[in-house]
Amino acid sequence: MKIKSSLSVREAAVRLAAESSIGTWTDISTMKPEIRKLAAKIFEIKEDVIKVAYPLDIFEPSIPQILADVAGNIFGMLDVDELRIEDIIIPSKFLKQFRGPSHGIDGVRNMMQIKDRPLVGTIIKPKIGLPYKDHARVAFEAWIGGIDFVKDDENLTNQSFNPFKERVIETLQALDRVETKTGEKKNYAANISAPYNEMLERADILKDHDGKCAMIDVITCGFSAVQSFITEERFNFILHGHRAMHAAMTRNPNHGIHMSMLALLSRMCGMDQFHVGAAFGKMEGDVEEVTRNIHSCTFDCGLKKTFPACSGGLHPRVIPDIIETFGKDIIIQAGGGVHGHPKGTTAGATAMRQAVDAVMDGVSLETHAKTHEELAGALQKWKSQYS
């Protein structure tokens, strides 16, 4: 943790170690010596960075409980002016008490029959407003053009202009037609984010219509629901984790929680795919941060690996940077960067795949564009990272 305090860092550290384990602000009559072994211990202070160790006995395998310990009241203590959790290390014997992803990167690759390249996804745009038949049609156009994954946007759930059930039925029918036509595997992440009981109802609708992938917005829904969902044994979805609202607590470098911790907690809760930022788009998060988020998704720990999804203002021109920086075990998603193509969604989807193919073949986008007009059209529209 990084601390700014009007007290000395050491003094503030002692108080926050107490507040996040056994302590309170005053000496109390009910304290006993044997309880002190449950206290958090400060084991390193370097300038404003402190390292705190917690005994495993204070935790149970519940993300809400872990957060209440290590990320609970401490952010509001007057003893600190600013406080940032920079990193968390969880022993693998405790990590193993969480389910983690059911499918993971390997499972998703097997299901999609894509071994050696990044997956390519799109978000249906406009974010909200399309009637469900148009939604399905746009999905069809994207898949036909070469997109692997189609997902709902985070604020599209079950509104009257596009009801969940009708959208799922229509979009999955479009998916079947594309798979038959192309012989390729496709997927659709339907956004089931809702109060938990409604989340389950929507998941049942999705299952009843043979959907293979569900999207959950991890932060707006919260970890109680997210950790519970994976234990509902009747489902076996690929779980696609969105992270809307994360930046309310992750963006300030001096206060809040580093995104890599939220990525790890999401992996522990079973997200097969999770948004990690892109570093080359419209959203904050630089290469170092995205790299750390990807590490949370993929480091060896006994849990399956979460497929990192790069998303937010991406388009074909930035694909070489993304793959060269983050490798091929990623999902590259573009919304506007697909549907904003001058020739429309199908051409935009094709341009995305052409850009990925160019990178995998070691060819520059400019060279590849000479023989691939969709890519040429995209490069002409978006001339730089920020278009």
Next chain:
Amino acid sequence: MKIKSSLSVREAAVRLAAESSIGTWTDISTMKPEIRKLAAKIFEIKEDVIKVAYPLDIFEPSIPQILADVAGNIFGMLDVDELRIEDIIIPSKFLKQFRGPSHGIDGVRNMMQIKDRPLVGTIIKPKIGLPYKDHARVAFEAWIGGIDFVKDDENLTNQSFNPFKERVIETLQALDRVETKTGEKKNYAANISAPYNEMLERADILKDHDGKCAMIDVITCGFSAVQSFITEERFNFILHGHRAMHAAMTRNPNHGIHMSMLALLSRMCGMDQFHVGAAFGKMEGDVEEVTRNIHSCTFDCGLKKTFPACSGGLHPRVIPDIIETFGKDIIIQAGGGVHGHPKGTTAGATAMRQAVDAVMDGVSLETHAKTHEELAGALQKWKSQYS
């Protein structure tokens, strides 16, 4: 919203209104004129404060969905450097689609048979570490001394040193003994915060043993679980809402979400009681902020009122300030300020009640302490707000 941006405020405002409704970062082929009526509209810009109106049609009565709209991706947009949601106004016709508290202030007062004074609560301390029998004994001592409400601390859930079921059974038995002995109504808020399926199991245990009050940590659990819980018809608990972790996103005055919005969302989800800060204790949150949080809990809107709980480093000496500032429709909670009393928990509980009685009778603490030794002991130990 308050914006800091490298663009002009107007330009940044336009982009964030788009991102939080129908838009994306580039023009797209799938946009249609009839969809534009769902766009968010900026209706006022004053210096760095903007006001945005959203059409109701883009929402469904789901807190996760509302957050994905108004508090979703916008915090991470590169177009803004810092962004703070200062306030949200929800039309009452939409508010009424949420259940709100089942009991509210009036229901809690009826159940407790306390009409005219603030309720007095304590959190069992040490936060964690007490075996369940000791936990129940400390609760007994607090109730006997005059405390109305006993609650678990936020990080005490179902650990091996103090299993949930045994704690609930033992503590509720202590409660029965106290009620018989004193003829007063007492209550125990058992912390059921957990992954949702386990939250329900714990709620069932609590119900089976005739518990009347459940505590949920709203932010660490998240709104999907919290909004769902109130729809589980077999329960009729008083719901006590804790807010651990809120300050990760509410504390920075220039980024994140004002606490009063989280208080309103918690009321919409059915919290009968909710932590609002104290302004006179160990936690951040000044009088203005706490006043706004209390307003979210209690303004007339067709939903029952949430009982605001003031908590965090409180003790008898600060009670006059709290009641004079926030009124008598509050719950005053103290952990260390009870169990830290030189004569122990029962004396500490009595001192809290004596301080409340003094204020309600218009007598100064110093005068009241002359004939009330428990209060005198507390004033001697804690000589100022920060002890």
